[in-house]
Amino acid sequence: MQQFDNASSGDIVFSLADRIIENRAYLSEIDGKIGDGDHGVNMAKGFGMAAERIKGADMSLAEALDTLGTVLMTEIGGSMGPLYGVMFIQFAETIEKAVQIDAGMFSAMLHNGLEGIQAIGSAKVGDKTLLDTLVPAIEAFDLANSDGKSFAESLNILVSAAEAGRDSTRDLVARIGRASRLGERSLGVLDAGATSCALILQSLALGVEAKLRPSA
Amino acid sequence: MQRFINNPDEVVEDTVKGFVKAHADMVRLGNGNPRVIVARHAPVAGKVGVITGGGSGHEPAFIGYTGRNMLDAVAVGELFSSPTAKSFLDAAREANGGNGVVCLYGNYAGDNMNVKMAIKLAAKEGITIATVVANDDVCSAGPDEREKRRGVAGEIFMWKCAGAKAEQGASIEEVQATAQRAIDNCRSIGIGLGPCTLPAVGHPNFQIAPGTMEVGIGHHGEPGVRVEPLKPAAEVAREMARIVLDDHGLASGTEVAIIVSGLGATPLNELYILHDTIETEITGRGLKIYKTYIGNYFTSLEMVGATLTVMALDDELKTLLDVDVHCPAMP
Numbered sequence: 001m002q003q004f005d006n007a008s009s010g011d012i013v014f015s016l017a018d019r020i021i022e023n024r025a026y027l028s029e030i031d032g033k034i035g036d037g038d039h040g041v042n043m044a045k046g047f048g049m050a051a052e053r054i055k056g057a058d059m060s061l062a063e064a065l066d067t068l069g070t071v072l073m074t075e076i077g078g079s080m081g082p083l084y085g086v087m088f089i090q091f092a093e094t095i096e097k098a099v100q101i102d103a104g105m106f107s108a109m110l111h112n113g114l115e116g117i118q119a120i121g122s123a124k125v126g127d128k129t130l131l132d133t134l135v136p137a138i139e140a141f142d143l144a145n146s147d148g149k150s151f152a153e154s155l156n157i158l159v160s161a162a163e164a165g166r167d168s169t170r171d172l173v174a175r176i177g178r179a180s181r182l183g184e185r186s187l188g189v190l191d192a193g194a195t196s197c198a199l200i201l202q203s204l205a206l207g208v209e210a211k212l213r214p215s216a
Numbered sequence: 217m218q219r220f221i222n223n224p225d226e227v228v229e230d231t232v233k234g235f236v237k238a239h240a241d242m243v244r245l246g247n248g249n250p251r252v253i254v255a256r257h258a259p260v261a262g263k264v265g266v267i268t269g270g271g272s273g274h275e276p277a278f279i280g281y282t283g284r285n286m287l288d289a290v291a292v293g294e295l296f297s298s299p300t301a302k303s304f305l306d307a308a309r310e311a312n313g314g315n316g317v318v319c320l321y322g323n324y325a326g327d328n329m330n331v332k333m334a335i336k337l338a339a340k341e342g343i344t345i346a347t348v349v350a351n352d353d354v355c356s357a358g359p360d361e362r363e364k365r366r367g368v369a370g371e372i373f374m375w376k377c378a379g380a381k382a383e384q385g386a387s388i389e390e391v392q393a394t395a396q397r398a399i400d401n402c403r404s405i406g407i408g409l410g411p412c413t414l415p416a417v418g419h420p421n422f423q424i425a426p427g428t429m430e431v432g433i434g435h436h437g438e439p440g441v442r443v444e445p446l447k448p449a450a451e452v453a454r455e456m457a458r459i460v461l462d463d464h465g466l467a468s469g470t471e472v473a474i475i476v477s478g479l480g481a482t483p484l485n486e487l488y489i490l491h492d493t494i495e496t497e498i499t500g501r502g503l504k505i506y507k508t509y510i511g512n513y514f515t516s517l518e519m520v521g522a523t524l525t526v527m528a529l530d531d532e533l534k535t536l537l538d539v540d541v542h543c544p545a546m547p
Contacts, residue, residue, distance in 0.1 A: 078271075
């Protein structure tokens with residue numbers, strides 16, 4: 001069975017933040033088509049502030065996730081602040097006491113994050129939101145895991161499902177948030193939240209995969 | 217476009233700094249939170265606090281309405297983006313005189329979520345936050361789905377009436393009910409002629425083609441119900457009045473207050489040109505205009521366009537509207 005150390009894995013979150021900052025212009029461009037174009041700007045601001053605090057510090061994955069979540073929740077605002085803030089804080093709480101993280105715990109972490117989002121937002125799969133990425137990604141990960149696939153293989157499957165979920169938003173009519181005011185005019189464009197969520201999951205999976213080792 | 221900006225990522229910080237310096241007699245920064253603006257006199261012991269919050273870029277909304285007989289505190293968000301739950305919470309703390317706080321805000325996903333979280337956090341500290349969500353923008357949803365409509369310039373009337381009511385020593389339930397009645401009596405519409413640009417993005421994120429106008433546009437450029445060829449002001453004004461008044465269905469003889477607000481880049485003279493016809497249309501339906509506000513009351517960066525808000529009045533709302541306020545946006 002594969003697992004990784006919680007301790008000193010905070011750099012995974014640092015890389016994740018970097019990835020969001022790199023995609024600042026891209027995310028705002030997507031958002032601008034059916035929203036107000038500030039998604040990339042706000043995401044980069046929050047993830048950048050968190051990255052400053054994580055940089056060089058020897059943090060566990062839980063501590064780094066909590067740092068990121070708290071910054072988003074208390075300093076960013078918008079829709080993404082509370083949604084991603086609560087997700088990362090719930091991720092952190094799930095793994096807080098763990099020394100090793102295996103696929104089972106990783107799945108519990110994803111589920112708790114999802115539940116946090118669902119507790120404050122009212123979106124469902126198909127509404128053209130980040131849930132269209134997150135929900136199928138978690139389902140695919142769980143399925144791969146229960147099929148006996150390795151942690152690494154399950155992470156790859158999670159990434160593919162997240163990308164497919166993101167792409168599915170192109171053909172959806174927004175039913176929630178600002179883009180919902182556009183009705184049919186929101187068709188044909190990726191959802192910015194679904195896109196940033198795919199980036200987050202890809203980066204998280206990549207970071208974890210690089211740290212995996214067989215359990216003793 | 218040329219702008220007066222230091223750093224595109226710090227537009228809000230710099231705005232707030234200048235604002236507080238300019239209006240130090242009326243407002244101050246929140247303790248430990250530079251994203252909260254507080255009325256100089258707040259909190260008043262025993263008085264129900266009245267707060268709001270919203271994205272920046274709508275100046276003088278929201279911060280400009282902080283002051284006596286108006287808002288006790290305002291949570292400040294990024295440009296066009298909801299303030300944090302913590303800022304809403306801090307605004308409530310600053311405004312709380314011991315009898316709770318009413319939070320009056322627009323119907324946007326981010327605000328809904330952040331206010332919801334602030335309510336939970338405040339409850340842990342024994343602060344009750346009651347809310348009223350504005351939904352005066354007629355074109356953002358049909359009459360059967362009024363709860364989905366956006367809050368726009370009608371919020372100003374809601375703040376004004378609730379602020380005056382709270383000042384009279386009303387309970388939290390009474391202030392909430394007054395705010396609810398005020399916004400229920402408001403209908404608004406926006407017409408967009410040109411887009412705006414978020415400084416940090418650098419280009420307009422929506423387009424309004426030359427020679428066309430967007431009817432029913434939101435104040436972040438959310439598209440309206442239709443795009444039409446641009447018409448002379450009188451025709452546009454007639455259309456604005458028609459949309460608002462048809463939705464309102466007010467009986468002849470009803471007294472109303474109106475706001476004709478620019479969206480940031482429309483000169484005052486054009487607002488008066490619109491108002492000339494708007495007034496004729498409203499009085500032509502047998503309505504009486506009790507009070508008129510014309511100016512840049514609720515803007516949208518440098519969007520070209522205007523909004524019309526019509527509020528139906530009863531005796532109490534009239535009295536509350538007449539109460540003098542001392543805040544930067546309404547001298």
